[in-house]
Amino acid sequence: MATEKGGKADTAxxxxxxxxxxxxxxxxxxxxxxQQIRQERIDDINRHLLKHVGRELEQALILAEQGSRAKSEFLASMSHEIRSPLNIIFGMGELLAETTLNQRQQSCLNSLLLASRQLHEQLSNVLEFSRLEGAEIVVQPEPFRFDLLLTSLQAMMETLAREKGLHFEVRGPARPLASRLGDLPKVKQILFNLLGNALKYTDQGSITLTVEEVPDEQTAGMLRFVVSDTGIGIPPGQLESIFDHFSRADNALATSRGGAGLGLAICRKLVAALQGELAVRSALGRGSTFTLLLPLPPAAHHRPAVEEPRPMEEAGLLALSSLRLLLAEDVAGNVEVVRQYLAPYDVEIDHVGNGAEAVRRFAERRYDIVLMDIRMPGMDGITATRWINQLGGEGGGPPVPVIAVTAHAFPEQVLSYLQRGFAGVLTKPFTRQDLLKTLNHFLRLSPNVPAPSTTPAAVGRADQVPASLAPLLGQVLDALEGDLEKMAAELRSGSLAALAESCHAGKGLAGLYGLHQYASLLAALEGELAETVEGALPPAERLAPMYDYLRRRRAARAEAVRPGPA
Amino acid sequence: MLKAAIGVSDHIDPDQAIVAVLDQCTRELAGAVPQAGILYTSVMGIDYAPLLARVAERFPGLALIGCTTDGEIASDKGFAEDAVALLLLASDRLRFATAVATDLSQRGGDALVEAVAACRAQLGDEPSFGIVLPDGLSTISLPLDRLLRQASGDRFPFFGGTAGDHFQLQTTWQFHGERVYTDAAPLLLCSGRLHFSSQVLTGNEPIGRFYPVTKVEANILYEIDNKRATDFYAEIFGQYFDQNPAVQSPLAVYEDGRHEFYLRDNFSADKETGSVSFIGTFPDLCRIRLTSASREDILRTAHDANEAILHRHPGGQPELILLFPCTSQRHTLGTKTNDMFALLRQAKPLVPFFGFYCYGEIGPLPSDGPVFFHSDTYVIVAISERE
Structure with missing residues (x-):
């Protein structure tokens, strides 16, 4: 029983x-x-939160981009507003220098010209830095003649150094360097800035540019550029900060030279983009030495696609004679500059103050060339040019080049003008030489003056891409290909007038970029179209040479940018 | 030498749990007589007085404080919930005193001053540090840190955490001796020659933009970025805020002109006034940012704090470690909660550690600086007697 009870108790x-x-x-x-429910909720909330923050960041990015665009537009606008009066200051100063002046007047004029050059330099630096700051720097390597680069640097610096009583010397490499592959405009900009600084901060002694090859197993074609001067030097504590923007060596002598302190900041950005290195050493009061290492490998082709322009003195100017020029410009000072620049030549200038008047005047008279301001009251220069090109096409005569004369100087703006029917662009401020060069170039291209370029000799004329426009070549080829497609469609639909207009516009664009062979092909077709009997269509394969040309040009460009053997 | 005995039990029957806890402590004391003790429990909906009576019966004259929690932490089990945990302290050199500040929400400042004075009177000398366990719900609109600094005269640091109620968010309970309180703050002050070190770290990272707080009163935000606070939350958290206004995503608070931040957890919302209440107060001028905490972030900061405590304690090896982590950290960590103490459990020899998951944390920032009230933070304190 007890056991039973015990058993029950145990069981209980x-x-x-x-x-x-x-x-x-x-x-x-x-x-x-x-816990699982809570944890899932926390995870969900965190995901939700991250999405929210992501959306917020996206909006912030959009706002930042809008701000950046607004900044670019502001810069473009400021650039225009400052360059325009600067053009008058430059022009009038240049014209004044040609008159008889007493010593005091000459001294005042020199100060005026020096200050306007400085203003122009600062403006260009500020704009360039702002552009580089926000945007990714696109490097476009092309083959170029290294010896011509050194020649142009020497030509520029020798004159300026001589004016300051300094000795300037270029010490080239032991063996001459052949064609090199690199982004020439950027290389030049870096070297100009370094040499310009040396010039600014050196009052006596010399400036030397030494170039040598550097054996480098990692990088083919490494070159060392050493810019040394006997100038004021940089305090030791500021050797790094001088590469920061708006920074200059903080000493009284440096401050007295003026400048916004952007040149070296621009250099550093460009050098980084080119995969190079820039260093400085300096002794206060004894000078500075900037050492630039840049990979510039030998080009695969010895014949450069980018021609380094020879110094201006060598270019030679054609005599301008019996020329009728339409000038559309609303600022009287700018009109006066053009008039005075061209005064020694037999050029008849008709001036109008806005686009509508320009169109009306063009319809009334035949001109050899039109200089068109972009921003004018009423009808702007772009609209007026569209009308003028249309009038030119309808008139049946040879097309008249319309040159944009503008203070909108950014490369993409230049390209957009070319795509909108301008034959060329002249950027303010410009010198007399700039103006004469431009007129010569386009009048040579224009069928109005010399013989039309439809002869076999002209077709065979070599392309010569100006170095300053080389970075835009890829985009130009894109634009020309697009135009060619449009021309093919016009040919298929029998729109011969439109086709002729396209030939004309394409010819101007190609000519400006030194693609003379392509310009000749288009000029030949344009000539044929002018003589075509109504209803007779050229065959579809008539555009084949143009397609061939663009294909070859593309292939050559691709080949040229491929790095060659060290 | 400071002798620390810890007992913990999550037996389903609280009466049996306290017996088991007392037995463990007795064994660990090995004849030493404890002067002070701290009792934590996350068992809710019971009468706590019998538990306290059992402790007093086993250790007559023990100076005991304690509170309800959102989970207990002890050396041998790590994290436990629905448990009873007891820490007993025995020392020949240190002196302990306890008191309780009551009616905190009504007479917070005065009550704390009186409680500190009562402790000082028992100690007879200057306290070295204090442990405080205020009600975690009735005090949310009080500037607890300021009141504690006022009560201590900024002459010794307070560590601690606010009492929880196993995340029911209804009522929390505080213990002093054999009595049970709510809306109170039991204190344990210690005097004597000792070393202590502390770490106060959070794993939350501010994300997104800054928002100005445009209308605030104590712990209630009325307007953020010129919007009603409820609209601000609804816009950001959508359905999660509608379902439960305590969204468990703390705000980082930046006082005017400061770059460092502290955290605040929202607690409830009043859609009529458009206000959101928080655990802890805000300054009049501040900006806030949203924050996010991953399990990895929380574990990393806990690991860093544990490492600093174990290896940089001024007295060499600590004799006792007290932990006051925020309850939100264990909710985020889930099954990884015990990983917070991984380093402490690996220490050889093992340093006894004891703590609870709090609704708000109290500790100096920096370790020799003024006391602050924190949210979503890990507070760890190491103590050892000084020779």
Whole structure:
């Protein structure tokens, strides 16, 4: 009995313990489930939060981009507003220098010209830095003649150094360097800035540019450029900060030279983009040495696609004679500059103050060339040019080049003008030489003056891409290909007038970029179209040479930018 | 030498749990007589007085404080919930005193001053540090840190955490001796020659933009970025805020002109007034940012704090470690909660550690600086007697 009771008690105890255990486990399970629910909620909230923040960041990015665009537009606008009067200051100063002046007047004029040059330099630097700051720097390597680069640097610096009573010397490498592959405009900009600084901060002694090849197993064609001067030097504590924007060596002598302190900041950005290195050492009061390492490998082709322009004196100017020029410009000072620049030549200038008047005048008279301001009251220069090109096409005569004369100087703006029917662009401020060069170039291209370029000799004329426009070549080829497709469609639909207009516009664009062979092909077709009997269509394969040309040009460009052997 | 004995039990029956806890402590004390003790429990909906009576019965004259929690932490089990945990302290050199500040929400400042004075009177000398366990719900609109600094005269640091109620967010309970309180703050002050070190770290990272707080009163935000606070939350958290206004995503608070931040957890919302209440107060001029905390972030900061405590304690090896982590950290960590103490559990020899998951944390920032009230933070304190 006792055993039975004991057994029952044991069983009751075991049962109670089991109940306890079950309750315990149930509680654990409930806690675990609750925990899982909480954890899932926290994870969901975190994901939701991250999405929200992501959206916020996206909006911030859009706002920043809008701000950046607004900044670019502001810069473009400021650039225009400052360059325009600067053009008058430059022009009038240049004209004034040609008159008889007494010593005091000459001294005042020199100060005036020096200050306007400085202003122009600062403006260009500020704009360039702002552009580089926000945008990714696109490097466009092309083959170029290294010896011509050194020649042009020497030509520029020798004159300026001589004016300050300094000795300037270029020490080339032991063996002459042949064609090199690199982004020539950027290389030049870096070297100009370094040499310009040396010139600015050196009052006596010399400036030397030394170029040498550097054996480098990692990088083919590494070159070292050393710019050394005997100038004021840089305090030791500021050797790094001088590469920061708006920073100059902080000493009284440096401050007295003026400048916004952007040149070296621009250099550093460009050098980084070109995968190079820039270093400086200096002794205060004894001079500075900037050492630039740049990979500029030998080009695969010895004949450069980018021609380094020879110094201006060598270019030679054609005599301008019996020329009729339409000038559309609303600022009287700018009109006066053009008039005075061209005064020694037999050029008849008709001036109008806005686009609408320009169109009306063009419809009334035949002109050899049109200089068109972009921003004018009423009808702007772009609209007026569209009308003028249309009038020119309808008139049946040879097309008249319309040159944009503008203070909108950014490369992409230049390209957009070319795509909108301008034959060329002259950027303010410009010198007399700039103006004469431009007129010569376009009048040579224009069928109005010399013989039309439809002869086999002209077709065979070599392309010569100006170095300053080389970075835009890829985009130009894109534009020309697009135009060619449009021309093919015009040919298929029998729109011969439109086709002739396209030939004309394409010819101007190609000519400006030195693609003379392509310009000749288009000029030949344009000539044929002018003589076509109504209803007679050229065959579809008439555009084949143009397609061939663009294909070859593309292939040559691709080949040229491929790095060659070291 | 400071002798620390810890007992913990999550037995389903609280009466049996306290017996088991007392037995463990007795064994660990090995005859030493404890002067002070701290009791934590996350068992809710029971009468706590019998538990306290059991402790007093086993250790007559013990100076005991304690509170309800959102989970207990002890050396041998790590994290436990629905448990009873007891820490007993025995020392020949240190002196302990306890008191309780009551009616905190009504007379917070005065009550704390009186409680500190009562402790000082028992100690007879200057306290070295204090442990405080205020109600975690009734005090949310009080500037607890300022009141504690006022009560201590900024002459010794307070560590601690606010009492929880196993995340029911209804009522929390505080213990002093054999009595049970709510809306109170039990204190344990210690004097004598000792070393202590502390770490106060959070794993939350501010993300996104800054928003100005445009209308605030104590712990209630009325307007953020010129919007009603409820609209601000609804815009950002959508359905999660509608379902439960305690969204468990703390705000980083930047006082005017400061770059460092502290955290605040929202607690409830009043859609009529458009206000959102927080655990802890805000300054009049501040900006806020949203924050996010990953399990990895929380574990990393806990690991860093544990490492600093174990290896940089001024007295060499600590004799006791007290932990006051925020309850939100364990909710985020889930099954990884015990990983917070991984380093502490690996220490050889093992340093006894004891703590609870709090609704708000209290500790100096920096370790020798003024006391602050924190949210979503890990507070760890190491103590050892000085020779």
């Amino acid at each position: 105890e075991e049962l109670a313990a089991l109940h306890e255990r079950i309750a315990y486990l149930e509680r654990r399970l409930a806690r675990r489930e609750l």
